[in-house]
Amino acid sequence: MKNFYLTTAIDYANGSPHIGHAYEKVLADAIVRSRRMEGIPCHFLTGLDEHGQKVQETAERRGLAPQELCDSVALDFQNLCRRLSIGYDDYIRTTEQRHKTVVQNLLQQLHDAGEIYRAPYRGLYSTRAERFVQEREMVNGRWPDDIGEVVEVEETNYFFRLSRHREWLIAFLEKNKNFVVPAFRQRQVLEFLREPLNDLCISRPKVRLRWGIELPFDPDYVTYVWFDALVNYISAVGHGTEAFSQNWPADLHVIGKDILVPAHAVYWPIILHAVGMELPRQILAHGWWLAKGGEKMSKSLGNAVQPLDYAELYGPDAFRYFVLREMTLGQDSNFSHELFLARYRGDLANELGNLLSRLVHMVHRYCGGRFPAAGAAGEEERHLQNLAAETVRIARGFYGNLEFSSALESIFSLLKAANRYAELRAPWKLAREEGRTSELARALATLGEALRIAAGLLIPAIPTAAETILQRIGAGPVADWRNLAWSDALAGAEVGDEVILFPRVEEEDALSPL
RNA sequence: CGCAGGAUGGAGCAGUUUGGCAGCUCGUCAGGCUCAUAACCUGAAGGUCGCUGGUUCAAAUCCAGCUCCUGCACCCA
Numbered sequence: 001m002k003n004f005y006l007t008t009a010i011d012y013a014n015g016s017p018h019i020g021h022a023y024e025k026v027l028a029d030a031i032v033r034s035r036r037m038e039g040i041p042c043h044f045l046t047g048l049d050e051h052g053q054k055v056q057e058t059a060e061r062r063g064l065a066p067q068e069l070c071d072s073v074a075l076d077f078q079n080l081c082r083r084l085s086i087g088y089d090d091y092i093r094t095t096e097q098r099h100k101t102v103v104q105n106l107l108q109q110l111h112d113a114g115e116i117y118r119a120p121y122r123g124l125y126s127t128r129a130e131r132f133v134q135e136r137e138m139v140n141g142r143w144p145d146d147i148g149e150v151v152e153v154e155e156t157n158y159f160f161r162l163s164r165h166r167e168w169l170i171a172f173l174e175k176n177k178n179f180v181v182p183a184f185r186q187r188q189v190l191e192f193l194r195e196p197l198n199d200l201c202i203s204r205p206k207v208r209l210r211w212g213i214e215l216p217f218d219p220d221y222v223t224y225v226w227f228d229a230l231v232n233y234i235s236a237v238g239h240g241t242e243a244f245s246q247n248w249p250a251d252l253h254v255i256g257k258d259i260l261v262p263a264h265a266v267y268w269p270i271i272l273h274a275v276g277m278e279l280p281r282q283i284l285a286h287g288w289w290l291a292k293g294g295e296k297m298s299k300s301l302g303n304a305v306q307p308l309d310y311a312e313l314y315g316p317d318a319f320r321y322f323v324l325r326e327m328t329l330g331q332d333s334n335f336s337h338e339l340f341l342a343r344y345r346g347d348l349a350n351e352l353g354n355l356l357s358r359l360v361h362m363v364h365r366y367c368g369g370r371f372p373a374a375g376a377a378g379e380e381e382r383h384l385q386n387l388a389a390e391t392v393r394i395a396r397g398f399y400g401n402l403e404f405s406s407a408l409e410s411i412f413s414l415l416k417a418a419n420r421y422a423e424l425r426a427p428w429k430l431a432r433e434e435g436r437t438s439e440l441a442r443a444l445a446t447l448g449e450a451l452r453i454a455a456g457l458l459i460p461a462i463p464t465a466a467e468t469i470l471q472r473i474g475a476g477p478v479a480d481w482r483n484l485a486w487s488d489a490l491a492g493a494e495v496g497d498e499v500i501l502f503p504r505v506e507e508e509d510a511l512s513p514l
Numbered sequence: 515c516g517c518a519g520g521a522u523g524g525a526g527c528a529g530u531u532u533g534g535c536a537g538c539u540c541g542u543c544a545g546g547c548u549c550a551u552a553a554c555c556u557g558a559a560g561g562u563c564g565c566u567g568g569u570u571c572a573a574a575u576c577c578a579g580c581u582c583c584u585g586c587a588c589c590c591a
Contacts, residue, residue, distance in 0.1 A: 009591070020591025027591095054589080072534065132588065182532075188518060256591035275535065287519095294520095294584065299533080325539095328528075331519080332584085343539055349551060358550035365549075409538065419554055428549040504551050 003043040005247040009255045010047040010092065010232050013068035013073045017080040019289045019297065019335060020256060023327070024306035026320045027404075028254045029086045029284060033460035034399040037481045039119040043247050045236050047092030048082070053131065053204075056211040063358060066091055068213045071220070076358070083308060085316045085463055092226055092236035101233035103228055104276065109204075111217050115161050121201060125153045126236040132375045158203040158215065159507075160227070165198045172269065178282060180265055182330035185257065185285045189265040200228045200267060231266045241462050242335050250280040257330070284402065285330060289323075292336040294476040305335050313492050317462035318344050318502065324404040326459050344502065348465075351415050352454075353501035356469055358422065359447050365497045366431045371448050371474065372441035373491040381446050383484045384421050387414060388453045395457045396481055404461065408420035411457045418450040448473050449489045473494040 008028045011021055034046045047192060049068040074093060123132040128145045133147055139155040142151055157496060170193050171479060173179060173186060180186035199314065203211060203221040212222025223494060237247040255264050260283065269279050289350050290296060291303035298304060310319045322343050327333040363371060391414040398407035424445035430436040454467040454477030474493030478484055 011589085015590075018591080022591085024591045131588085184518075191517065254591095258590065286591070287587095292582095296585090298590090326527085334526075336526090339540095345551095346540065350553060354551055354553050356550095358554080360550090362549050409528085412540095413538090420556095422549080423547075423555040426547080426549085428547090431549085470578085498550095500551055503552080505551090 001041060002245070003247050004032075004252075005043045005237065005250045005251045006032055006035075006041045006045070006254065007233050007250055008046040008096070009253075009259060010049040010229060011077050012052075012054070013048055013070045014052070014058050015075070016277045017077055017307070019078065019305045019307050022080060022319070023289060023323045024082060024254060024256065024286065025081055025083055025088075027284075029084075029088075030265070030320070030324055030404060031252065031254070032087070033256055033400060033463065035480070037459060038396070039398070039482060041481055042089075043237070044090045045233070046086070046090060046096065047090075047236065048077060048230055049225070049229040049232070050093055050095045051076075051212045051222075051228050053209055053211075056209065059211075067095060080308065083311045083316060084319065090236055092232045094232060098234040098238075099232060100213050102239045103187070103213050103223060103231045105240060106215045106231055106234075106271075107223060107227075109275050110160065113274065116158050116202065117161065118153050118156060118158050121157045122152065122154045124150045125155075126150050126406075154507075157201050157205070158221065159199040160202045160216070160271070161196045162200045162267070162270055162272075163512055165220055165273055166193060169193060169266065169274060170492055172273075172279075173411045180260065180283045180285060182285070185260055185330065188299060192261045192266065197266070200227075202226075206434075207420055218418045226263055226267065227271070230263065230271065233268075234277075251282065252333045253280050253283045253305075253307055255285055257285045257287055287327065287330055287332040287474070289327075290332055292338075294332075294334060294347065297335075308475060310340065314344060314505070315502070317330040317347060317465040321348060321408070321462050325408045326405065328403055328405055340422065341505070342435060344505070347473040348462075349502040349504055351412055352469075353420065354467075355415060355419055355422075355447075355451060356472060356501055357498060359444070359451060360472055360495050361497050362427055362431075363444055364498070366427065366440060369495055371445055371490040371493045371495065374445035374449070374488055375442050376436050377446075380421060380424055381442065384417060384446060384450055387417050388486055391474075391483055392453060392457065392481065402464075407462060409456055414450065414454050414457075418454070419448070422447055436486060445488070445490060448475075448493075449486060449488075452478070452490060453484060453486070454483065468499065468501060472499055 008024050009392075011017070018076070028044065028046070032169065035042050037081075048070065053071060054436065056066055062069065064173070070093070078091065080287045107116070125131070126133050126143070127149065133143070133150060168192065173190055177183070180189060180356060201216055204224060206220055206222060209222055212225065213228055214223045215223055233250055233253065234248060238244045239248070251286075253264060266285055272279050291305070291307070293463045295303060307319060321339050325343060326339065335438040378482065391410055393412045395407045397402070403498075419445055422443070425439070427440050427443040430440040430443065451469065451473060452475045455466045459478065460467045472495060474495050475490060
């Protein structure tokens with residue numbers, strides 16, 4: 001059986017991890033975990049894009065070899081993944097030989113097929129910025145300081161025949177309405193394709209840029225970083241080997257909205273089509289995190305959220321829960337400290353963490369630390385059982401549809417109902433009265449089972465906390481949602497020590513909102 | 515200019531594809547409970563769904579026009 005193959009964009013090595021990188025990986029990880037709960041084998045790829053002008057420049061400025069810089073940045077990004085419980089299966093780096101080989105094979109294949117031609121390129125070149133510039137970049141008729149003096153130069157380069165595949169791509173997108181989600185993003189792609197395409201310049205002369213993959217048919221050039229980067233999706237899964245079809249075509253590319261057009265929705269499908277390969281099945285373009293009040297986050301404005309600070313202070317699950325609960329698929333969302341704390345306290349600490357605390361405490365105090373058997377269900381129990389069954393069904397549907405916010409909302413409705421049920425049956429009262437032990441047993445067993453089901457459904461979002469809950473209530477692991485149903489699995493189970501899952505954070509200990 | 519997104523009780527958001535009693539979280543007010551992380555539960559107040567017009571038995575949702583906010587060199591999820 002082919003794996004469900006999911007990728008994130010590979011991060012560019014000329015930068016450090018920020019909330020956007022963190023979000024994308026959490027999203028991808030949660031998708032993979034939810035697929036695995038449906039019994040679907042998955043392959044989860046992420047990685048680092050290491051070539052290009054910017055990396056070369058930054059390395060020079062710091063007096064490092066480009067590879068040294070990349071090695072250090074790779075550690076930063078891998079550390080981010082580790083700290084956020086991102087369970088990728090493979091981490092591709094574009095300087096690895098397995099990648100270079102595939103890039104060169106693909107270039108040669110395109111060249112042989114007549115998809116690549118050599119032509120002079122005339123343009124305005126800035127020595128200071130070391131790139132070609134456009135006239136529209138002028139400000140008030142003058143070039144800005146970072147561009148400086150500009151001269152018209154002619155340079156021979158290699159071009160990929162994008163334009164000849166435009167009609168095909170339009171037809172493809174019109175036939176495959178769900179290629180890009182959300183749907184309005186696909187409409188943007190079609191809008192972009194209404195204009196004629198320019199052929200894509202895929203080379204850089206080595207005199208300008210050394211840090212790249214050499215063209216197999218001309219050693220004076222390296223390939224353009226976008227071409228290089230996109231190929232990671234096939235190089236990492238062994239393009240050209242037996243194993244390739246185990247993963248390709250990719251089932252989902254998770255990317256940010258900024259690199260949808262033209263890179264992922266135009267260049268990439270056309271490159272694949274030009275060599276007769278299968279296209280990925282779907283691209284998910286997610287939105288951006290904005291600072292309080294909808295401002296763009298940036299270091300210079302000093303309003304950038306540091307995901308690792310949150311993961312450190314509140315735990316990886318709290319960060320994961322917030323971003324998955326708060327962002328609607330494809331839209332931009334705000335990340336503010338107030339919003340974060342509201343979710344942390346209201347949902348995680350009070351609704352979920354406190355339910356575990358009160359339940360574990362009661363089982364210890366009233367039942368000697370072991371869940372009793374539930375016995376016959378009354379009306380309230382049947383009501384909660386039905387809601388749990390319904391929640392399993394609904395949440396699986398939302399997960400399948402990548403609607404994490406709605407999935408989590410439905411699971412927390414179940415938790416709210418469990419808290420309400422506790423109030424209705426009031427085991428603490430039953431425990432004080434004579435002859436009501438069977439009612440007490442029924443109440444605690446019912447609460448435990450509701451919590452077991454909710455925890456099972458929360459695994460993709462908050463894997464560590466969900467695992468802790470299952471352990472503390474003495475439940476076995478939940479590995480497959482297809483058989484997650486109300487049961488008496490907890491009867492006789494020994495509960496663990498009491499635990500504060502999401503400790504209350506006092507105002508003075510909270511991260512100051514910069 | 516054009517393109518895209520947004521405008522829904524005090525705050526933040528779902529709902530719009532496929533029209534059908536306006537939903538969630540937080541906050542506010544009143545009450546309950548005491549197993550629990552000052553937590554949990556109940557009830558209440560609070561909305562002409564940006565504006566105008568149209569279609570319809572019925573519009574937050576469809577259609578037309580308009581207003582305001584955001585993004586659209588490069589880089590950046």
